[in-house]
Amino acid sequence: MPINIKFNLFDAYVASILYYSSEVWGFSSAEVVERVHLTNLQVTNVDFRPSTVKTNEITVTWSAPANYKQFIDRYTVEWKLTYYNSIAVPSQNVASSSTSLTLTRGIESGRAYTVTIISINDQTQTSSERTTSVRKQQAAKPTVTSGLDWSNSDRDATTSTIKVAWVAAAGYVSQYQVQLLDGTTMIMSKTVNSPNTHAEFPSSGLKDGYRYNVKITARSESYDSGKRVSGETFSTEFKTLAQSELILRI
The missing domain is CATH 2.60.40.10 (Immunoglobulins)
Known part of the structure; x- marks a missing residue:
């Protein structure tokens, strides 16, 4: 039987009883009738x-x-x-x-x-x-940082930590995912909550004057019980200071 005929039969036999009852009991929009119809839509x-x-x-x-x-x-x-x-x-x-x-x-x-x-x-x-x-x-997808903030970064691997700083991405960012890599091998990873725009990594095991890679990915506001959208990943080289550069700084 076609669905429109089923709806018409429902309205003719069941809805009419509900509407009459509404007149007896008082005003009512007969929402139960609406729910039967509308759930299917x-x-x-x-x-x-x-x-x-x-x-x-x-x-x-x-x-x-x-x-x-x-x-x-x-x-x-x-x-x-x-x-x-x-x-x-x-x-x-x-x-x-x-x-x-x-x-x-x-x-x-x-x-x-x-x-x-x-x-x-x-x-x-x-x-x-x-x-x-x-x-x-x-x-919505977050934007990407425009680059590292070298003036606020610390590349001295002879101290307890190094610091990677970057320019804040435009728009809204809830957090950043920051990775430090040796070539394509990840050494360390850290999640940084916005508005912070730097990450500190232990320098133990890191080499002086060595070219590491850094990847920074902005992440969106949370939705649907903790899900987030990641933006495009910014990748660049991060070279620690060589001994000669450290001597010049003293």
């Missing part, structure tokens, strides 16, 4: 493909409700900062034939967003728009 498979998550835009995709998409008149997509509910919420209508939208308005690098996909039906009941929604979180 929720979208599924809401997703953010990694390749479409950028510093200034996020693309969200979804699947229309199986066997019920003919009852969707349109979608409305809303997105807001996950941790700042007082800020105005951008929204955009999407045709019922579409199942994706690229969010650009208000997207800030590194910030977490809550995206809501609202299914709208305004034809089944005349002059009565009915909606149901699904939410999912996603963070």
Whole structure:
């Protein structure tokens, strides 16, 4: 039996009893009737493909409700900062034939967003728009540091620690992942919470006047129970001071 006939039978036999009861018991919107209909109109498979998550835009995709998409008149997509509910919420209508939208308005690098996909039906009941929604979180990609801050770095491997300092990445960053490598072999790694922009590593075992490599990756605000988006990795050489350079400094 076609689904529209099932809905009509439900309205004719069950809804009419609920509506009559409402007249007897008092005013009621008969929300239980709405829930039976609307649950079937929720979208599924809401997703953010990694390749479409950028510093200034996020693309969200979804699947229309199986066997019920003919009852969707349109979608409305809303997105807001996950941790700042007082800020105005951008929204955009999407045709019922579409199942994706690229969010650009208000997207800030590194910030977490809550995206809501609202299914709208305004034809089944005349002059009565009915909606149901699904939410999912996603963070925008953070930017990359523009380089090392040599004036605040300490390359003296004869002391207890060396310090790698860098220029803060633009936009929002929650933390940085910093790696010290010998060629392609990682020696040490450290997570640094923003706004700090330096990492100290024990100098034990490090060589004077040696060319190491440093990798710095900015990470986004947390979302969906601790997930984060990583930005592009900045890589450069970090040479410790040679003995001759240390003598000149004395």
